[in-house]
Structure formats: C-alpha cells, structure tokens
Amino acid sequence: MLRLLQIEFIKLWNNRASKVLIISYFVLLTSIALIAAIKFDIGPVQFHLADQGIFNFPYIWHFNTFVTALFKLFLAIVIVSMMSNEYSNKTIKQNLIDGLSKKEFILSKVLTVISFALISTIFVFVVSMILGLVYSDYNEVSIIFSDMEFLPAFFLKLVGFFSFCLFLGILVKRSAFALGFLILWTILEQVVFGLLGWKVMSWESAKALKRFFPLESMSNLIKEPFTRLSAVQNIGEQIGENMKFDYHVYWYEFLIVIVWTAIFIYLSYVLLKKRDL
Amino acid sequence: METILTVNHLTKKFGYLTAVKDLSFTIEKGNVYGILGPNGSGKSTTLGIILNVVNRTSGDFSWFDGTTSTHDALKKVGAIIERPNFYPYMNAIQNLRLVCKIKDVPETKIQEKLELVGLWDRRNSKFRTYSLGMKQRLAIASALLNDPEILILDEPTNGLDPQGIHQIREIIKIIAGQGTTILLASHLLDEVEKVCSHVIILRKGENLYTGPVDSMLASHGxxxxxxxxxxxxxxxxxxxxxxxxxxxxxxxxxxxxxxxxxxxxxxxxxxxxxxxxxxxxxxxxxxxxxxxxxxxxx
Structure with a gap:
C-alpha cells in the first residue's frame, strides 16, 4: 500500500502544475481563518464577523466544513489530470508493462484520493479547533466535541467527489473534456430534477429522488449553515418566515454517497480492464 | 531447456478483423528471437497481449513456469513497445525511480544502466527535452533496471537516424552478449539477421514458421x-x-x-x-x- 502511494507521490510531486494546485488548496483551507478578520467599521455601524457567532462551538464544525468543501475544485483539477494525463502520455501502458496490475493502478489512485480527503479533514479539524478556541463563546469540552459528525461527512463528501473525478478522468481520457463533463453533469442533475418535478411527478417526490443523484447526494451531506446563524434566524422571525430547517447528517445520506463512491471506483476498474491500450 | 514464455492458440479479434489467429510458440532461455512480419501482421498486438495491455479474445499464455500472475512475471521482464512512454515533466532519474518503485527493485542500478545507454550526462534533463534516440535509449535503460530474464523490444530503431540505429544495435548486441534472452519484433530483416538466432514469422496474424534462422526454408541453397x-x-x-x-x-x-x-x-x-x-x-x-x-x- 505504501509502495502504491509512493508511486503516485512521485508522479504528482514532480509535476509543477499539480504541486502549485495542491499547495494553493491547503493554503486556501487555512485561509478560512481570515474570515475572522472581516470587520466593518462605518461610524455607528460596527460589524465584526467573528463576533456574529460563526466561530461558536459546535456551529463552527458545520460552518467550516461547508465553506472549505467549496475549495475541493482545486483538487478535482489535480485528480482529473493525474488520471487523464496517464492516457495522454501513454504512461499507463508503460506502468502496466513494467509490472503494475490494473487493480494496483486503480488502487494507487484511490489511495491518493483517500489521502487527500484525510489530510483535508485533519486540516479543517485543526484550523476549526484553533479558531473556535480563540473566538467561541462556549468552551466546555462537551460542547466543543458535539456535532462532530460534520467531519466524517466532510471526509466522505471529498472521497465521493474525487472518485467521481477519477471515473471521469478514465472515461473521457482528456482532462479539459473531463472537467467540462463534470460541470455539464452538475447542470444535468438540476435539469433532470426540474423536468421530473415539472412533468413527471410532484415536487415532493422529485425532491426525494434528487437526494439519490450522485453530486446532489454529496452536497446534501453538509447542508448550508447560514440559516442557522442567530442573526439570520432573527431576521427570519421578524419577517415571519419559518427557518427551522433540518441540518443534521443522517446515516442513509452517508450510505447513498458510499454506494456512489463504490460504483465510481468499480466502474473505473471495469473500464480500465475492458479497454485495450 | 528453461522456458520463459509459452503461448497457446492465442487469438485476438478487433471487431471483424482478426489481428492474431491461433498463434502458438515458446520462448526458451538464452536465445535471441526475432518476430518478423509485414506491417499489420499482428506483431505488436501479440506483444501487447503477453504484456497485459491488450485483452485476448481466446487462447492463453503463461510466463516462466506458469505459477506467477502476469503482472508479477512482468516485474522480471523488460519491455519497450512502440514509442517510449515516460512522464515528460520528469527527468531521467525521476522517471527511473518511478520504474524501480513499480518493479519493486532497489534504485542502485540507475547509474549503471544510464551509463550503459550513454545518458548519465543528461540525467537531470527533463524527458520532454530529449531527442527520439535519447528517449529510446532511456526506455532501454528503464527496461534493464531489474536485470530482466527477457528483454522485449518492439521496433526499437523505428524512426531513428542512422547514428541512432547504430547506437541501439550496439546496445542490443552488448545485452545479447551478456546472455539475456531477447525478443525483438521488427520488419527490418537485416536487423533481425544481424542479432537473432531464432525467428517467429507472422503473416496476417498466423504463424508461418518458428525455429532457428538457419533452417527456415528446407532449402539446400x-x-x-x-x-x-x-x-x-x-x-x-x-x-x-x-x-x-x-x-x-x-x-x-x-x-x-x-x-x-x-x-x-x-x-x-x-x-x-x-x-x-x-x-x-x-x-x-x-x-x-x-x-x-x-x-x-x-
């Protein structure tokens, strides 16, 4: 296993573009701390974002995992190109001839994806912990460590998304087209949802079905955190809007994403196995 | 004699086209084999199948005594097919390190093999800056990293200038002189005549002859x-x-x-x-x- 990771590391780390993207990704993950510095001071109106409760435990787990997940696109580029470049350089052929089995080849990519997700999760955990300890109004241990399910949700969200990227890289074999396909797929899920609700079934059933779409199920793991903020809740109460949404992460949501991840990895393997190089 | 490769009734179809038809042969240790055939006779496809990159339609093949899986057997094989494929953004050393990791061999042989093919001076240049001849020589160095039981070369001098062709042939002669089994696919007959002791002749995916070069035709001259x-x-x-x-x-x-x-x-x-x-x-x-x-x- 270590050998497979080392192989992938040599390939990625000697590529300048990948190196720059990976480093910028982790810098961006850390830069979420900069939100704390957002401060408006216009005469009588004083606004300090860090004082609005976004760094309160346990809310911070939700907020930070949601915001940092937006940066995953950087790694998506790296992952799609690390897969499709193997085709365009024909190095996949040489790898197999040199004695890597097709299974090992896929496994080395999957292990890399898991490592990326794991390191990201640890990063987010550490950054959030520090931010929380500095700014949070509540510092009891029981509160700090509550609502921790957002971290495994974050991890799984990344693994699922990156597996999808891997699959697209193998399927399309060209990084630019694969990324285009990724965007197309995102739009397609919304279009299908729209069509279903409009023509085929009720909006309720369409919404229920939408949760099973691959990308939708991944983003559904961590729902938007903004309406949970007390400031936003206050405004909602004033205008009489019901803002009581359900933010929790449920086991079946995990299960849907796990199933999709397994499907994408398996399909990548089948594609590789069936194709003549 | 020790058998390196056994191929039994191998067939490969691409749609309607049969690229390899019921092909059988064995490779014995210590000989230098040439696979001869016109363009499109199935040479590269056959090599692709035994090297795990092309799926066979029917038939089978086994490496060595047939007890190891193909990808493990390939770790004891050195092979170059068609164009040399390396990571363009990495230099010679980095590319060879990667091959060492894949083949699971120590990195100690890198210098020796780069010196053998005359690339040690350019070891820190990126692969994409190499000429075709240098790329081909790097491919040979890479194939030799594990001191393979058999070296498989597919058209190794294709597209090279006369000097490059000469360099590659000299390297092949040195390797053959060390007793390594070689399987050389080519349509250049003088190339095969110069280095091979045995030939396998293919036409339209069929085996016409397998055996020593001398007794190819039952001819008395x-x-x-x-x-x-x-x-x-x-x-x-x-x-x-x-x-x-x-x-x-x-x-x-x-x-x-x-x-x-x-x-x-x-x-x-x-x-x-x-x-x-x-x-x-x-x-x-x-x-x-x-x-x-x-x-x-x-």
Missing part, C-alpha cells in the same frame, strides 16, 4: 554459374534430378538445389561433360529472400 555455352549448360542442369528450377538471367544461370551437393562435385561433373565454368558460386538464400518466399507462397 543455389548455384550461380557462367560458361561459354550457356544453352548446353542449362539443358544439362534441367535434366539433372538434383536441381529444381533453373533460370537464365543476364548471362548468369541460377540453379536451385533439391538435395545437398557441394560446388566441387558439380564442377567436376560438368567438366567431365565438357563444360568449363568461368564462374561458380554456391549460396544460401538471404533472410530477406527466405522471408519473401515464405510470406508470398503460403
């Missing part, structure tokens, strides 16, 4: 003869049961033997019949002539 009275000579030879075809072309008679006969006894026989030769040469067909005979007549 031919005579080239000249004398003052050509008509009389031709008539005499045509009556002789030892000869098959007799041709008179450009003032030289070429007579093909049906059974073994040396030049001395022919000369003596003809002299006794009153024919004095001004020119007598006994020759065997060149590999090219044998190859063309085989691929055309079957």
């Amino acid at each position: 031919f005579f080239e003869l000249r004398t003052a009275n050509m008509d009389q000579l031709q008539e005499l030879l045509e009556k002789n049961a030892s000869f098959g075809k007799v041709e008179n072309f450009n003032g030289t008679i070429t007579a093909y033997l049906k059974e073994e006969m040396d030049a001395e006894s022919l000369n003596k026989t003809l002299f006794e019949r009153g024919i004095v030769l001004s020119h007598i040469v006994k020759r065997k067909e060149s590999l090219e002539e044998q190859f063309l005979t085989l691929t055309n007549n079957n």
